[in-house]
Amino acid sequence: MNHFCREASQLQSDELERKLTLMERIQLRMHLLLCGACRNYADNLQLLNSFFHNLRKQTEKDESITLPDHDRERIKEALKKASGS
Amino acid sequence: MSKEASNPESWLTDHGDYLFRYAQSRLRNEEQASDMVQETLLAAWRGWERFSGNSSVRTWLVGILKHKITDLIRKEIRNRRLAEAVESDPTSSLFSADGRWIEAPTSWKENPEDLCESDQFQKTLQGCIDKLPEKQQIVFRMREISGEDTESICKTAEITSTHLHVLIHRARLALRTCLDHHWFGGNRHS
Numbered sequence: 001m002n003h004f005c006r007e008a009s010q011l012q013s014d015e016l017e018r019k020l021t022l023m024e025r026i027q028l029r030m031h032l033l034l035c036g037a038c039r040n041y042a043d044n045l046q047l048l049n050s051f052f053h054n055l056r057k058q059t060e061k062d063e064s065i066t067l068p069d070h071d072r073e074r075i076k077e078a079l080k081k082a083s084g085s
Numbered sequence: 086m087s088k089e090a091s092n093p094e095s096w097l098t099d100h101g102d103y104l105f106r107y108a109q110s111r112l113r114n115e116e117q118a119s120d121m122v123q124e125t126l127l128a129a130w131r132g133w134e135r136f137s138g139n140s141s142v143r144t145w146l147v148g149i150l151k152h153k154i155t156d157l158i159r160k161e162i163r164n165r166r167l168a169e170a171v172e173s174d175p176t177s178s179l180f181s182a183d184g185r186w187i188e189a190p191t192s193w194k195e196n197p198e199d200l201c202e203s204d205q206f207q208k209t210l211q212g213c214i215d216k217l218p219e220k221q222q223i224v225f226r227m228r229e230i231s232g233e234d235t236e237s238i239c240k241t242a243e244i245t246s247t248h249l250h251v252l253i254h255r256a257r258l259a260l261r262t263c264l265d266h267h268w269f270g271g272n273r274h275s
Contacts, residue, residue: 017249052230059110067101076097
């Protein structure tokens, strides 16, 4: 008998990327009802997904990451040259 | 437009760190990130008359920066095209011939907020991403670290959305396995 886990893992990833077709959704839901391993995979993906979502929000606010001083000086010089002041 | 607003040195002071953070999170290379900031500010200065004033200066600068980063990534992908001919497929080592998990995934008990706080986890994660095949790494970072949408990633990487979804799927599988071994599994056994 062929198992659906390999296909289910692709569908679960795809579900985060695109709208699944009705058939795909039914196949996936049916399989998840029966398969604990794939339900765990779903949880793992969900956790990673929320993690990356939080991470994106956090990086833009993380003020500990700053333009290094020597680069800032170099850029300042380049801008001075370009603006002719 | 006020004279103050069109002074590129004040853009550097006001937005330099923000632009750098933006570039650094997407490129993970300090040198490239600061080069991108410089190119962005120079381009902004040259194109100042095109700034409509409908958006904030920062939004305008980020828009320019985004284009610059996309161009850079596209060039890198093009340069590596030959080396990327063979893409690794982790599914053969994770699933048996009849389509079952060889090692069944187990539930992970941690929550995403705690993980975000953990430098150690972020290091482990970066290590796992670094181990992915190059093309998977690039598109996965664009997708999950930068939060780009399918259309813009496909355009940058010059691939179809079907191909992109396969790459992302493979990256997720490999990443899950790597994190399970190096982080979650480690916690389970301790």
